[in-house]
Amino acid sequence: MNILVCLKQVPDTETQIKIAPDGMSIATENIKWIINPYDEYAVEEALRIKEKFGGEVTIIGVGPKRVTESIRTALAMGADKGILVDDPAITGSDSLGIARILSAVIKDLDYDIILCGKQGVDDDYGIVGSILAELLGIPQISVVIKVEVSEDASTVKAHREVEGGTLVIESALPALITAQKGLNEPRYASLPGIMKAKKKPLDAKTIADLGLDASQVGENGAKIKIKQITPPEERKAGKIVEGETPQEMAANLTRLLHEEAKVI
Amino acid sequence: MDFSLSMEHEILRKSVRDFAENEIKPVARELDEKEEFSYDTMKAMADLGLFGMFVSEEYGGQGMDYVSYIIATEEIARVDGSHAATVAAGNSLGIGPLYYYGNEEQKKKYLPKACRGETLWAFGLTEPNAGSDAGNSQTTAVLDGNEWVINGSKIFITNGSSDITAGVIPLTRTGIRKDGKRELTSIIVEAGSPGFEARTMHGKLMWRASNTAELYFEDCRVPKENLLGPVGDGFHQMLGTLDGGRLSIAAMGLGGAQGAFDLSLKYSRERVQFGKPISTFQVNAFKLADMATEIECARLLLYKACWLRDNEQPFAKLAAMAKLYCSEVMSKCVDQSVQLHGGYGLMKEYDVERFYRDQKLLEIGEGTSEVQRIVISRYIGAV
Numbered sequence: 341m342n343i344l345v346c347l348k349q350v351p352d353t354e355t356q357i358k359i360a361p362d363g364m365s366i367a368t369e370n371i372k373w374i375i376n377p378y379d380e381y382a383v384e385e386a387l388r389i390k391e392k393f394g395g396e397v398t399i400i401g402v403g404p405k406r407v408t409e410s411i412r413t414a415l416a417m418g419a420d421k422g423i424l425v426d427d428p429a430i431t432g433s434d435s436l437g438i439a440r441i442l443s444a445v446i447k448d449l450d451y452d453i454i455l456c457g458k459q460g461v462d463d464d465y466g467i468v469g470s471i472l473a474e475l476l477g478i479p480q481i482s483v484v485i486k487v488e489v490s491e492d493a494s495t496v497k498a499h500r501e502v503e504g505g506t507l508v509i510e511s512a513l514p515a516l517i518t519a520q521k522g523l524n525e526p527r528y529a530s531l532p533g534i535m536k537a538k539k540k541p542l543d544a545k546t547i548a549d550l551g552l553d554a555s556q557v558g559e560n561g562a563k564i565k566i567k568q569i570t571p572p573e574e575r576k577a578g579k580i581v582e583g584e585t586p587q588e589m590a591a592n593l594t595r596l597l598h599e600e601a602k603v604i
Numbered sequence: 605m606d607f608s609l610s611m612e613h614e615i616l617r618k619s620v621r622d623f624a625e626n627e628i629k630p631v632a633r634e635l636d637e638k639e640e641f642s643y644d645t646m647k648a649m650a651d652l653g654l655f656g657m658f659v660s661e662e663y664g665g666q667g668m669d670y671v672s673y674i675i676a677t678e679e680i681a682r683v684d685g686s687h688a689a690t691v692a693a694g695n696s697l698g699i700g701p702l703y704y705y706g707n708e709e710q711k712k713k714y715l716p717k718a719c720r721g722e723t724l725w726a727f728g729l730t731e732p733n734a735g736s737d738a739g740n741s742q743t744t745a746v747l748d749g750n751e752w753v754i755n756g757s758k759i760f761i762t763n764g765s766s767d768i769t770a771g772v773i774p775l776t777r778t779g780i781r782k783d784g785k786r787e788l789t790s791i792i793v794e795a796g797s798p799g800f801e802a803r804t805m806h807g808k809l810m811w812r813a814s815n816t817a818e819l820y821f822e823d824c825r826v827p828k829e830n831l832l833g834p835v836g837d838g839f840h841q842m843l844g845t846l847d848g849g850r851l852s853i854a855a856m857g858l859g860g861a862q863g864a865f866d867l868s869l870k871y872s873r874e875r876v877q878f879g880k881p882i883s884t885f886q887v888n889a890f891k892l893a894d895m896a897t898e899i900e901c902a903r904l905l906l907y908k909a910c911w912l913r914d915n916e917q918p919f920a921k922l923a924a925m926a927k928l929y930c931s932e933v934m935s936k937c938v939d940q941s942v943q944l945h946g947g948y949g950l951m952k953e954y955d956v957e958r959f960y961r962d963q964k965l966l967e968i969g970e971g972t973s974e975v976q977r978i979v980i981s982r983y984i985g986a987v
């Protein structure tokens with residue numbers, strides 16, 4: 341099985357995010373970058389499928405040179421090769437632009453299954469995987485917590501959590517799946533893995549290499565434009581519910597929830 | 605000058621940090637409390653590849669540079685001293701002498717398992733009457749036909765009596781050299797050798813989840829081939845092993861200082877007294893600023909020492925300086941960390957309490973701070 345994983349690099353979830361002076365982006369200096377956590381589930385699942393069926397796992401990233409570190413980390417976890425699309429023209433791409441770039445990379449590759457994270461934890465749009473499947477003309481199953489590839493590797497069953505139950509969807513391969521938390525527990529990049537990753541191939545490609553033109557990506561190709569980014573509201577001070585006895589406190593709490601918070 | 609670490613070093617740091625936070629931190633307090641060496645975390649560390657980092661792939665190691673080893677040790681120490689001790693001693697004192705001084709047959713026999721972390725090895729210098737003066741070893745080894753007969757005892761030997769300890773390497777006296785000095789020789793003693801017994805030591809202030817042993821040799825017999833390197837090479841081997849070992853103890857000081865700092869910064873930004881986070885009172889902000897500065901100095905010194913070693917340049921002076929400085933920086937940092945935590949820092953529920961205790965060994969093990977100052981004094985030509 342040939343498995344492709346689309347991987348995004350995002351700011352470390354523990355980083356304190358500051359808004360850039362332009363008010364439309366975040367300040368990227370002093371940020372630590374990590375693999376998007378949902379993409380880590382995708383990498384792990386790809387490795388498990390490979391361990392069962394054999395084949396190759398290819399990691400595809402789009403972004404500046406620093407993304408190499410995230411791709412190398414995935415290679416250290418056990419993936420076989422990487423492709424990074426790095427081009428100044430990419431800056432300002434929306435989800436459609438990124439999906440166009442990914443599909444341009446993927447159309448020339450031989451694949452059975454594509455795994456993506458369900459969303460990037462930075463912009464939280466959650467649509468790159470879906471657009472990509474549409475551009476490639478293959479089925480997609482999103483927000484998946486369990487993946488079962490059939491013994492003959494021709495179909496896949498994917499589990500999605502829905503209110504009060506689980507939806508099991510079956511699709512022919514090739515198909516695209518987006519990973520949700522709970523899919524698996526990603527492995528650590530082991531020390532021998534880190535050494536092996538040094539020798540694994542990682543190709544860099546430009547927009548021109550992919551036969552795309554600059555008007556399809558970046559700000560030019562974007563259908564949406566960010567107007568403004570604002571920090572979340574400061575958390576208001578909490579309230580201590582008064583009362584002499586537990587009964588009295590409970591009564592006061594109910595009253596506050598009803599009259600002030602208006603949630604019951 | 606280029607101060608940047610390679611991409612592999614960064615990936616390694618992140619991976620070991622995540623591992624330490626997720627797999628060791630949650631159990632460290634309880635293991636310390638119970639004074640228990642964990643075979644589960646030992647296996648997890650081994651599976652990650654934390655043993656045999658600087659050993660070439662041919663013997664089952666990872667073939668990494670020394671900086672990698674030091675970063676990995678630092679990251680484990682950032683979360684727990686005991687686990688870092690198992691890694692540092694396992695590599696520097698157990699695997700190190702076998703790798704650097706063993707013959708081909710010994711390396712093939714012992715290293716692959718040790719590098720997979722299935723076995724641990726220990727290096728025994730210290731004796732009840734030979735501590736700082738380790739050359740004054742009173743354990744003797746006499747050749748009797750095809751066997752060495754060893755008599756004596758060792759104390760405070762890390763990884764010496766765990767269930768997976770495959771053997772120990774005691775420094776023994778094998779005679780008097782031509783120049784009248786003691787002839788010291790290292791000999792490999794496999795666990796289970798007749799006349800050899802290892803007993804776990806209990807009641808430690810620090811490193812409570814690390815294995816520490818007393819070793820007893822009573823007419824202990826091992827094959828003649830168990831000699832490590834040539835007869836009389838023991839003193840030189842000891843100095844070489846300690847030079848490398850000091851870097852790993854320094855890494856524990858650096859990592860421990862960083863860990864204590866990280867906990868304190870977080871705590872003092874959250875702890876509100878007099879209506880404000882205590883980190884905003886200048887006296888506390890300055891404590892944190894001093895800690896951050898000294899940690900940065902410690903890191904630069906230690907990494908430079910490793911860089912010298914990786915580039916095959918003399919590094920022993922800087923290793924002694926780094927060991928001395930990093931352990932003293934951790935000493936100051938844990939003191940201030942407990943101070944910033946107020947009464948809570950004295951309670952076991954808070955990890956800084958353990959860091960405060962674990963630090964003390966670093967100023968004593970592998971050459972006390974006084975011994976480091978003696979070594980440095982000699983290098984700079986003061987004495």
Ligand SMILES: Cc1cc2nc3c(=O)[nH]c(=O)nc-3n(C[C@H](O)[C@H](O)[C@H](O)COP(=O)(O)OP(=O)(O)OC[C@H]3O[C@@H](n4cnc5c(N)ncnc54)[C@H](O)[C@@H]3O)c2cc1C
Binds near residue numbers: 697730735763816
């Ligand atoms: C938990 C733990 C793990 C250890 N692991 C190992 C191990 O794996 N292998 C091993 O061989 N050893 C190990 N050791 C032993 C350790 O290396 C010794 O404890 C250390 O070298 C000090 O020796 P000592 O305890 O006999 O103290 P002493 O040498 O008796 O020192 C007592 C004090 O006198 C000072 N002093 C001694 N000589 C001088 C001098 N000439 N000038 C000035 N001051 C001096 C010392 O600095 C110290 O402050 C371990 C110890 C501990 C506690």
Ligand SMILES: Cc1cc2nc3c(=O)[nH]c(=O)nc-3n(C[C@H](O)[C@H](O)[C@H](O)COP(=O)(O)OP(=O)(O)OC[C@H]3O[C@@H](n4cnc5c(N)ncnc54)[C@H](O)[C@@H]3O)c2cc1C
Binds near residue numbers: 882946
């Ligand atoms: C074993 C033990 C016994 C005790 N016994 C008693 C007892 O019998 N009765 C009792 O009432 N209490 C008792 N205490 C509590 C003790 O008095 C408090 O722990 C102490 O007053 C510090 O308060 P805190 O722990 O809340 O630390 P915090 O007040 O939170 O202080 C944390 C750190 O912030 C610093 N800090 C706080 N405010 C400022 C400021 N404005 N400017 C600069 N720095 C600041 C502190 O100096 C400290 O370094 C005991 C505590 C212990 C551990």
